[in-house]
Amino acid sequence: MSTTASAFTPSVSAQRADGQAIGYLMQQGIENADCLSLAAGFVDPETLPTALVDKTASRLLSDSETGKLALQYGTTGGSDRVRAVFRDYLARLEGDEDRVHNVPLDQIMLTTGSQQLLALLTEAIFNEGDICLVAAPTYFVYLGVLDGVGAQVIPVKTDDNGMCPDALDAELRRIDELGQLHKVKLVYVVSYHDNPAGISVSNDRRPKLLEVTKRWSQDHPIYLLEDAAYRELHYDGEELPSIWSFDTGYDSGDQQHVVLSQTFSKSFSPGLRVGLSVLPPELVKPISDLKGNQDFGSGHLSQNIVAEVLRTGEYWDHLAGLRTSYRAKRDAMVAAAEEFFSGIDGVTWRTPAGGLYVWMSLPEHIPTGFDSPLFARATEVDKVMYVPGELCYPSGWEDRPRHQMRLSYGVLAAAGIREGMRRLASAVRAVIDSK
Amino acid sequence: MSTTASAFTPSVSAQRADGQAIGYLMQQGIENADCLSLAAGFVDPETLPTALVDKTASRLLSDSETGKLALQYGTTGGSDRVRAVFRDYLARLEGDEDRVHNVPLDQIMLTTGSQQLLALLTEAIFNEGDICLVAAPTYFVYLGVLDGVGAQVIPVKTDDNGMCPDALDAELRRIDELGQLHKVKLVYVVSYHDNPAGISVSNDRRPKLLEVTKRWSQDHPIYLLEDAAYRELHYDGEELPSIWSFDTGYDSGDQQHVVLSQTFSKSFSPGLRVGLSVLPPELVKPISDLKGNQDFGSGHLSQNIVAEVLRTGEYWDHLAGLRTSYRAKRDAMVAAAEEFFSGIDGVTWRTPAGGLYVWMSLPEHIPTGFDSPLFARATEVDKVMYVPGELCYPSGWEDRPRHQMRLSYGVLAAAGIREGMRRLASAVRAVIDSK
Structure with missing residues (x-):
């Protein structure tokens, strides 16, 4: 035929x-x-880390109990056991054990690299025509994700200290004057050694960017997506606190504005595809629902391998x-x-x-x-x-x-x-x- | 604050x-x-298979070259090297080496379980209000995916031999008479030992379902999504050819109608999240584009592990x-x-x-x-x-x-x-x- x-x-x-x-x-x-x-x-x-992954996979898989857990389904955002290890890691990175341990495990989500989190978050909060403010220049793959949901993307003046808070404020005021503030859903910043320009948001601007974002969150929350993919590839000078660490919402019950996105693709292995994020409470369900439809959860063996090198400290x-x-x-x-x-x-x-x-x-x-x-x-x-x-x-x-x-x-x-x-x-x- | x-x-x-x-x-x-x-x-x-995965991961990772390949990024649909092994596997499963080896590697796509393929395909072909015909009963998670894109879902009479071709034909005629044929994008069938009813489409109905689908593909292709997730969990009786094997398009250059979706979650390990599909040529780019935005590719180590047990034959x-x-x-x-x-x-x-x-x-x-x-x-x-x-x-x-x-x-x-x-x-x- x-x-x-x-x-x-x-x-x-x-x-x-x-x-x-x-x-x-x-x-x-x-x-x-x-x-x-x-x-x-x-x-x-x-x-x-071929030798380290080899040793770690062997340790997990030669034990019947941990081996079976690693080869079985997890849950959509990762098993609680694994997420607890990732939370410990984040606490060490933030240098603030007590506050980070207040984050409920379900707000910690593991994805297929951080890319999946960027895509899921975008799908969960954007309708066609909604607005995202981005540093200029910024990570071009994320611009593609925004185009994928039909978002309007507005560049914000950025210099050697990162996105300028005053310029962000001015853009939001301009958008408000146009009667479009209700469409603004997100501010996107690669906060450490960014892709493409190698710029970090300076220490003093970190709380300021968040403050501006919160101040313009009037009838609805505007989120700040802190893409911290390069956080740990730090070679010189002071290690900066995350923008997320200035978000009083994350351990006080107030509205939380920052979505913190990290990945082990740069600092460990991209082939494992393990991304780590912390979500505001109200985003957990919509993002989990979307991810449930898309894949039920990312590779569980990979998550277990990364968790194990974090637990033993060999990661550091x-x-x-x-x-x-x-x-x-x-x-x-x-x-x-x-x-x-x-x-x-x-x-x-x-x-x-x-x-x-x-x-x-x-x-x-x-x-x-x-x-x-x-x-x-x-x-x-x-x-x-x-x-x-x-x-x-x-x-x-x-x-x-x-x-x-x-x-x-x-x-x-x-x-x-x-x-x-x-x-x-x-x-x-x-x-x-x-x- | x-x-x-x-x-x-x-x-x-x-x-x-x-x-x-x-x-x-x-x-x-x-x-x-x-x-x-x-x-x-x-x-x-x-x-x-904890012991087998342990042994296989060790073999891959203790060799510096294969180890680095497994821990690096692959490509969105999986590396060619790995996809070639999966094609060999499919050829053995189909019992028709020559025809299967005509499938270009880029039409073979590896995803995060088969669930991601179901979701990607659906996103790639459905606009809101488009129509999918499904067996009744069918896999409830896929019904959720269809709801997720705002599809109309129409049940087709199904008995102990699977979806009835005559009923499919009658539904398509009814839809055509309503002037809605242009909205029909997909027929969804779990072809082997289905979830939920344990029913396989009988041998004689396999080409018939395809024939009906092709016949009603008039101004646009209607695809048949063959979800073969349980194909290899076969305990009694004759092993049936896939519906895909009746699709002359797949090795002749004609319009190809069947999307074949398989997974290693049931037959090997769900924690690895390795799904395997064969796409008609014109679907490769849209599905790759969507997957590129979503995750750049699924876990590469996991894909390498499954490919290696396929290559050695230990899988069987x-x-x-x-x-x-x-x-x-x-x-x-x-x-x-x-x-x-x-x-x-x-x-x-x-x-x-x-x-x-x-x-x-x-x-x-x-x-x-x-x-x-x-x-x-x-x-x-x-x-x-x-x-x-x-x-x-x-x-x-x-x-x-x-x-x-x-x-x-x-x-x-x-x-x-x-x-x-x-x-x-x-x-x-x-x-x-x-x-």
Whole structure:
């Protein structure tokens, strides 16, 4: 029987998920497989904890009782036994055992990486046309999630100390004056060593961003999604308290505004897909309902493995080694930037205190996008790839900067980082010289 | 600072996910923790492959190369290397190596259990008000997923040989006459030993259901979602070919209509959360886009573990043992039904050839729902729990049967199964006698 294929039309939801930056980027990665990649946000394979996971999985699985628990279904948000271990971990991280132990276990949710939490939260609170305020630049994959629910995304002025509280306040006032405050559901901030710019929200701004968010929560709660994915990849200087720690709601019974999202994908292993979040009480049920429909719960063996290395403390030893390794690679990239770019007028970059990214700005007349001369030259001639900075601003923002690049030192070793930077500088010089 | 909690309103999507049967059921399970459970669809902890997973994880992780691959990110649908192993497995299962090896790897998608595939497919093809035709009874969790996208769910007459092709045809004709054919997106069938009734679609009906689905695919494709979750839990009689195997589209380039969904949650370990599906080509991108936004890919270590036991063949040895164990428990439940229920007028049950469930019908005037006298008596006095059959029909169907029960022999050992059935018979007798 032969039939002609009839036309398939994806749902509105699937159409919105089409054309996201991450898709283009992965496609570019495939098409430019011969390039050195300063683009991939992957972690360094050399520091993946294979031996530790091996030992831990063996300990769990060789005991019949713990083995069966790990291989059976958990509950949607993770078993209470495992969540209690994650709460202990969070208490240590926050340095405030008593307050953190007041968080009921059901407000702690384990997801498939933190990405699933970002997606679930967004689906749980946004209807089409609702508003999210984001730092500019911000994590481009989350911009795709917001596009996926048909949200309006409004950039908020962001500098080297993170999102500016005064600018957030001004945007909210402007939105209120337009009669649209009821549509504002979320403020999104990557609070530590952010993706893409390596910026942390400064200590003094942390409570201020929360205060502004709370003050404009008038007829309905506006939430602040604190994406702390890079919190533990900290190399220099002071370790900052989370924005969540300033949320008096979380242990006082008041309205809680901060959703804290963390992940073990950067600090331990992305292949395990373990994300950890703390939810305000009223979000537990809607997010659990959605997750129940989507998967009944994330991988239980993986959650048990991470919980076990947290319980034994071996996690912290691993983390210390990881920091040393990434610090050296961060230094290698900054040194290479100095070596190869300091002679090029109008090129600037930031030295991040943590995370995986160096954010570089070119002269404003040098665009970096996928269809730019620079991207073509870099990938076709010099054989190096980066993430165009314009992906990290709301796609509907006409005036978004187009002359920046996100450069990652996550995957490559020091020599590869230096060579990648050398190639990139060659491409930048060539494009500037051709103008 | 003290603030009064302002009102939070979940999104439309989250509101739709509220009030699903699975939520009530889990709540009942928690509230009735002192009951013997014939309700839980969990697998038997005694047959979980702890030693095999231990050995396999060690082999993968003690080798630096395979260990790093397993702990790194994969791709959204699973790495090609792993997907190739899953395709080999499918070829063996289908007994048709040549045809199955024509399936491009990107049409094979790995998800967080098969549940995520059901949810992703539904999100990718349904807009609000679109129509799904389902067997009656059917898997109640999927009914929740359909409610979650605002679908219209239409039950199709189903007997001991599965969904009736003539009834499917008649429903589609009726819908066409109402001018609504353009809204029909999917026919949903649990093709082997189904949840809840233990029914398999008979051999002769398999191509017929597909033929009807294709014939009514006029201006757009209607898909047939073949949920083969219980395919491998087969205890007696002939092993049937999948409905997918009759879909000439899958290896000829014609329009492909069947989405084949399988899982390793029942046959191996639910805690690993590994689901396997084969998608028609045009569904690959929308489903990958949605999954990319939701989680970038499921647990990679778990996928590698399952792939490795498939590659070594140890999976099949495990499965043989599992079948022997469940067959004995099936026999224990059927024997207990005979022992305790055969003296009660109007009670009937099916002996399933596989799966985890016995479907029992009471006299029509004895409802079994959560608010029925029987459920109260069973949980409060006799201390036994079951799944009310009415959950397994579309919630909007006024005339749905309300006198049936899904009884699972998955978790309990033989003695517990017998005791559970004894208690349930006691409750049924008490309620009948009180009428």
